[in-house]
Amino acid sequence: MSPQSDPSNPDKGRDAKNAPSFTFALAGNANVGKSVIFNQLTGSSQIIGNWPGKTVDRAEGTLTFEGHEIKIIDLPGIYSFSTFSMEERVSRDYIALEKPDAVINMVDASILERNLFFTIQLIELQAPLVLCLNQVDVAKSKGMIIDKDKLQNALGVPVVFATAIRGEGIYEVIQEALKVTDRKQKPPTIQYRPIIEEKIQQLQHLIQKEALDLQYPSRWLAIKLLEGDNELTQFIADKSKTIADASKKIAAELQHSCQEPCFSLIASERYAIASQITASALQQSEIWNTFSDKLEWVTTHKIWGYVTSVSVIVGLLLWTFFVGNALSSSITHALNFIYPVDPALSAELPLLTILINGLWGGFSAGLTLIIPFVIPFYLLLAVIEDSGILTRVAFMMDSAMHKIGLHGKALIPIILGYGCSVPAIQACKIMETRRERLLAAFAITFAPCSARTLILFGMVGLFVGVQWALLLYVIDVAVILVLGRVAMKAVPGKSTGLIMELSNFKMPSPQVVLKQTWIRTKSIIYVVFPIYLVGSILIQVAYALNVLSPLSDALAPLTVWWLGLPAFVGVLLILGTIRKEFVLIGAVAILGTTNLLAGFTPVQLVILALVAMLYLPCVSTIAILGKEFGWKVAATISAANIGSALLIGGIMFRILSLIIPV
């Protein structure tokens, strides 16, 4: 039954010294804790969170276990192997073609039946399988008691209980997985009901008889062909016309005799099996109103639901400002104590002064304007992500999102875009069609990422007033809605509906939250901070040597006449395309002080922040847009951003000049 009787992968054992090395894959539904266990096993720092679809590309890591070198592959979470999405195809091909030594099927114990639907498909795929029943504690709190032996016997696959977040059961999982590779044991066949089973076997025999060199297990292939899987039907049509014709005929017969499309029949059958196994292995005692149910009630209530959704979105920003502001001013005081910033360049040693000023400017700008805002922001973002509230916000906001051609799920990447546009655009993969991914990514390029939030708070919030910073946010949201609507009309196609799993609420684990915050802050400190320092020095040197004035002069009509900003802003805006924070850092470097009021009027700060927020995605965002959607799209989006930034900035300048006399 299993066609892959070839002893082992050719690459296995190549790098083995004493003990052989293995490859294990983590597979399962979305949001069951694959990334949690992956991090535990490999010590790596995959971003985890309580919403379905975080892992978009597969991640790899290694683990040394009792002398074995084990490569762990974290596959994206999927619900089945039908090939409508990239993730499903990636996972299927990986398991079927690259044949990992063991597949660890992560299962959410509290949603056993739905998870087993996928397990059955893994069994059909003849993967060497270990079932890891995760979140047993959650299941228990819902009154579910699972009989491990019964489950094991019914599936014919070893089962391990785990609570991955606390590291429980992880050792056992790896042990079992090693045993599975030792035995080279394939899971047993799961029988369908006779009327379908007969057709499957009929087709399977045909496939075996043709003896084609197929990588896939013949029974699985037969089932997939009956289901009418597009890609595999094409694959078989290229190899053997006999099988292709036969499968079409058999499928038609089955459809006729059951009066139901085959894909529905087979899914129903798998679920019937999953349901039967669940019923035998699971004891459900009474359900009581848990804390999570009450939260559920509040967050999806027709009034409180909107209140919570809006507070999540606005609260994140307010929290960032107030905590950031407090941190920022205390750090500023401390720094001033150490080194009172002196904007005057010393005449005797200009180069040294420039160097020191640049270094100090970059350092203090990073320390006082960037870090204090980044840390509280990421902290709360991690709490929000981990709590499971994001899917509820998506639920409540679905009808609003339809106005810009998206559905509620798109709000998840957009809220992540508050952090950084790059992972947010990658997270757009949770959307179903390219059109929706594109529209969501477009909205994200306008969403205030942390760098833009820094500019807003560092420039406007600190020096003009927090109400102005918030006003700019409101303008930003309005821009997203208006331009989103325009984009919806411009991009042909129609919207698909929302089908989204609502994740369980849980108390955010402090460990996870702190780690997540640290991972994100670390990248700022280690990678971005040095760039600030170098950039700051370069700006100071270039400014002192007057290299930049031709550039500023060239842009002067736009910056000075249209936007009413000082001429040197042109340079800042150009530098800001590398990283948006450079608009802020650069301003500090050029002015030689962290007190921005020395060089700008309040109106100018507002306008500069507004333009900086909208005008162009940073280089990394443009790069990811180009990678995901092609360079034409990236260029179009960039042009749209520049256009709207200039338009709105100019109008805003004229309005503000009327209201507030400069």
Added chain:
Amino acid sequence: MEQKTAREYIQAVHALIKTANFVSNAKRTQKLSLTPTNITTSLKFLTNIYNTDKNKDPPQTCKKQTLQDKPQPSIYNSTKHSSICSRSTHRPACSQSLSNCQECPKLPSQGLEEIGRYNKNLTPLNELKDGKYGKIRFIRGEHNVLQRLLDMGLTPGTQIKVIKIAPMGGPVEVSVRGSKLALGQDIARNVFVEAETATTIP
């Protein structure tokens, strides 16, 4: 991109006529949760079908009837029938005014597929009250959507519970096979259930 079957449309009009002699577009709009423009196009469309049908040989079998934003000329010339079409028990029954299959408009399936069997006692999911249970009997939609719904456990015969329907045409939160899902209105109204009075644990 609202999609409505002619049957639903005519049923809605019928229901409204029972209460009043005159049915305003606004009322129809409300009942069908469509935009007024959609209603106007739909009306034009129905007239079109009616006129076309008078001039042409009527088809032998009923077809699925879908109203789209814009009438598509090609559909009037379509003579091909899909295999699903002959299973008359599978699609929503024709409304009274088109009870005779000979009068049915010839519409292609618009890429829609269906699973399960329809009967007129079924309720669309979005019309079920909060906290009520139902058994899934019939789902209509694009292939990808159907496949995804099946993958999520919405197979014919499955018990499903409506937990909450979001306001303002928002999604429907359901509990099925122990998991909670949010289904957009466009999807929920194409999932038909047999409403259950007893509340048993799913």
